[in-house]
Amino acid sequence: MSADVRRAPHTRAVPRVRRVPRVLSIAGSDPSGGAGIQADLKSIAAVGGYGMSAITALTAQNTRGVRGVHVPPSAFLAEQLDAVADDITVDAVKIGMLANAEVIGVVAGWLRRIEPPIVVLDPVMVATSGDRLLDADAEAALRDLLPLADLITPNLLELAVLAGAERASTWPDAIAQAEAVSSATGARVLAKGGHLDGADAPDALVHAASGTVVSFGGARIATTATHGTGCSLSSAIATLQAELGDWEAAVGEARRWLRESLRHGASLEVGGGHGPVSHFAGLWSRGGVRTAPTPDEIESEWWAGIADVRAAIDDLPFIRGLADGTLAREPFLGYLAQDALYLRDYARVLAEASRLAPDAAGQAFWANSAHGSLVGELELHADWLAGAHGPGAGDGEGPIDGGRTGTHGTSVDGPAASAASVADPLHAAATFAAEPDAATTAYLDHLLATAARGDYAVLAAAVLPCFWIYVDLGERLAAGEFGAQALDPGHPYASWLATYSDPAFAHATREAIGLVTRLAADATPERRAAMHRAFRISSEHERAFFAAPLALH
Ligand SMILES: Nc1ncnc2c1ncn2[C@@H]1O[C@H](COP(=O)(O)OP(=O)(O)OP(=O)(O)O)[C@@H](O)[C@H]1O
Numbered sequence: 001m002s003a004d005v006r007r008a009p010h011t012r013a014v015p016r017v018r019r020v021p022r023v024l025s026i027a028g029s030d031p032s033g034g035a036g037i038q039a040d041l042k043s044i045a046a047v048g049g050y051g052m053s054a055i056t057a058l059t060a061q062n063t064r065g066v067r068g069v070h071v072p073p074s075a076f077l078a079e080q081l082d083a084v085a086d087d088i089t090v091d092a093v094k095i096g097m098l099a100n101a102e103v104i105g106v107v108a109g110w111l112r113r114i115e116p117p118i119v120v121l122d123p124v125m126v127a128t129s130g131d132r133l134l135d136a137d138a139e140a141a142l143r144d145l146l147p148l149a150d151l152i153t154p155n156l157l158e159l160a161v162l163a164g165a166e167r168a169s170t171w172p173d174a175i176a177q178a179e180a181v182s183s184a185t186g187a188r189v190l191a192k193g194g195h196l197d198g199a200d201a202p203d204a205l206v207h208a209a210s211g212t213v214v215s216f217g218g219a220r221i222a223t224t225a226t227h228g229t230g231c232s233l234s235s236a237i238a239t240l241q242a243e244l245g246d247w248e249a250a251v252g253e254a255r256r257w258l259r260e261s262l263r264h265g266a267s268l269e270v271g272g273g274h275g276p277v278s279h280f281a282g283l284w285s286r287g288g289v290r291t292a293p294t295p296d297e298i299e300s301e302w303w304a305g306i307a308d309v310r311a312a313i314d315d316l317p318f319i320r321g322l323a324d325g326t327l328a329r330e331p332f333l334g335y336l337a338q339d340a341l342y343l344r345d346y347a348r349v350l351a352e353a354s355r356l357a358p359d360a361a362g363q364a365f366w367a368n369s370a371h372g373s374l375v376g377e378l379e380l381h382a383d384w385l386a387g388a389h390g391p392g393a394g395d396g397e398g399p400i401d402g403g404r405t406g407t408h409g410t411s412v413d414g415p416a417a418s419a420a421s422v423a424d425p426l427h428a429a430a431t432f433a434a435e436p437d438a439a440t441t442a443y444l445d446h447l448l449a450t451a452a453r454g455d456y457a458v459l460a461a462a463v464l465p466c467f468w469i470y471v472d473l474g475e476r477l478a479a480g481e482f483g484a485q486a487l488d489p490g491h492p493y494a495s496w497l498a499t500y501s502d503p504a505f506a507h508a509t510r511e512a513i514g515l516v517t518r519l520a521a522d523a524t525p526e527r528r529a530a531m532h533r534a535f536r537i538s539s540e541h542e543r544a545f546f547a548a549p550l551a552l553h
């Protein structure tokens with residue numbers, strides 16, 4: 001046969017056929033967990049499938065060898081197969097140990113009746129340890145089963161038996177035998193080089209009908225943890241074929257996964273013989289093994305985690321004086337002048353969060369918040385800093401009105417009105433006249449650096465304390481938690497208090513908390529930790545920012 005020999009591409013973009021394939025393993029049980037249905041279920045799950053198993057035989061084996069085989073009545077296997085098929089759509093079937101001709105007969109009859117869309121047959125005859133797993137007189141029955149498979153995955157010994165030849169001594173000989181078996185059965189054959197001597201462990205996907213041989217190369221991995229590699233590979237291929245609908249892609253990805261699992265097998269320290277592969281090693285290292293916290297749990301954890309910072313803010317003379325109205329005008333104006341500088345760049349940082357947001361809802365939320373920071377909050381600052389507000393301002397009479405409300409995310413005023421005052425040269429000059437102090441510089445450097453690093457989730461976490469701490473403080477001040485003076489409409493800083501106890505600001509803050517905690521719940525543990533760090537650092541800057549006015553004056 002003239003074979004079109006190609007090298008398998010590293011990856012291939014193929015459409016997903018079934019998101020979570022439902023895959024049935026028809027195989028024997030290995031109580032030591034490395035081969036048979038135990039390996040199959042792990043492999044199916046590891047590559048993204050839902051695994052099921054109908055048990056053909058029970059073995060008593062471990063990593064050193066097989067001690068006994070018990071084959072339950074074949075009628076009970078038929079009952080298992082029917083129980084599954086009567087209820088569940090089977091997207092793919094993997095067949096392993098069949099034990100004897102009677103079992104093969106039951107499986108063949110069931111396959112003919114159900115016609116599963118994908119059948120991968122691992123013609124298990126002898127275990128890695130050398131023990132027989134198929135009666136010698138059942139080989140003819142197995143040969144009759146082969147045409148019902150889409151893919152057959154024999155090792156070198158099994159391939160020779162199926163081809164009716166001697167064990168291939170070279171890889172080209174093995175491929176020739178695979179071509180013969182494929183030709184005789186119509187199935188694809190994956191010739192496996194696990195038992196070859198030498199530095200390589202190649203496999204080849206052979207399809208006689210289309211005259212193709214796709215080679216999969218790779219250096220042999222130095223490990224004794226090879227128990228169940230054939231079971232694991234065939235289950236993974238069945239699952240991936242159901243998901244990807246492309247044999248080359250399915251074999252390629254299954255091999256990449258198996259090689260990763262082989263590399264980590266020894267670390268499991270299971271048994272003194274040929275140990276199992278570590279089926280989930282890649283998932284464990286990439287995804288972690290702990291259940292992700294829910295957004296609600298993250299909210300509680302992060303908030304509790306800054307309890308010390310919040311208590312320190314509550315105790316600051318600046319906050320106490322702001323609450324009872326005894327704070328002198330100068331440090332308050334000093335604070336507002338710094339806050340104006342802060343808000344101008346904070347709005348830029350929020351705009352960057354908007355730019356980075358992967359979805360339109362996030363994009364709109366942060367853009368609106370950026371607008372709110374400039375328009376709602378800066379308005380307040382501009383009015384105060386231009387001398388329009390507060391004790392000693394304007395006509396000299398103390399009490400001022402409640403001020404305009406609307407903070408980041410809640411621009412209640414039209415942009416025209418507010419933009420006018422911020423853009424007004426006199427207002428603008430007064431608003432931004434101050435030099436940034438150390439606290440302002442440090443906080444903004446943290447936010448601007450986080451924005452520059454371009455990690456959306458971390459940036460979203462970094463901007464959150466400015467919402468959350470303010471709204472919490474504003475609400476508790478307005479509720480009189482720091483003294484009844486804050487409830488007095490004649491309070492000198494009533495406009496400031498009103499700005500930060502505005503229900504619309506509280507609403508925007510809830511949205512921000514929800515958005516950030518959902519991002520954190522979906523993040524990897526490392527990314528979630530980075531988000532949490534950014535959140536904590538911003539909270540500490542909030543405290544330093546509130547402390548600065550009285551430290552300087
Ligand atoms: N040391 C190794 N390094 C890299 N790949 C290997 C190694 N051993 C086996 N493989 C791969 O594992 C898969 C199974 O091959 P193998 O020829 O060992 O099958 P098997 O004998 O049916 O397995 P089992 O041990 O389950 O009986 C193949 O893809 C093979 O290339």
Ligand SMILES: Cc1ncc(CO)c(N)n1
Pocket residue numbers: 027028029030035036037059096097124126127128133227228229230231
């Ligand atoms: C049950 C069972 N199936 C297959 C193999 C082949 O590895 C094994 N050792 N045990």
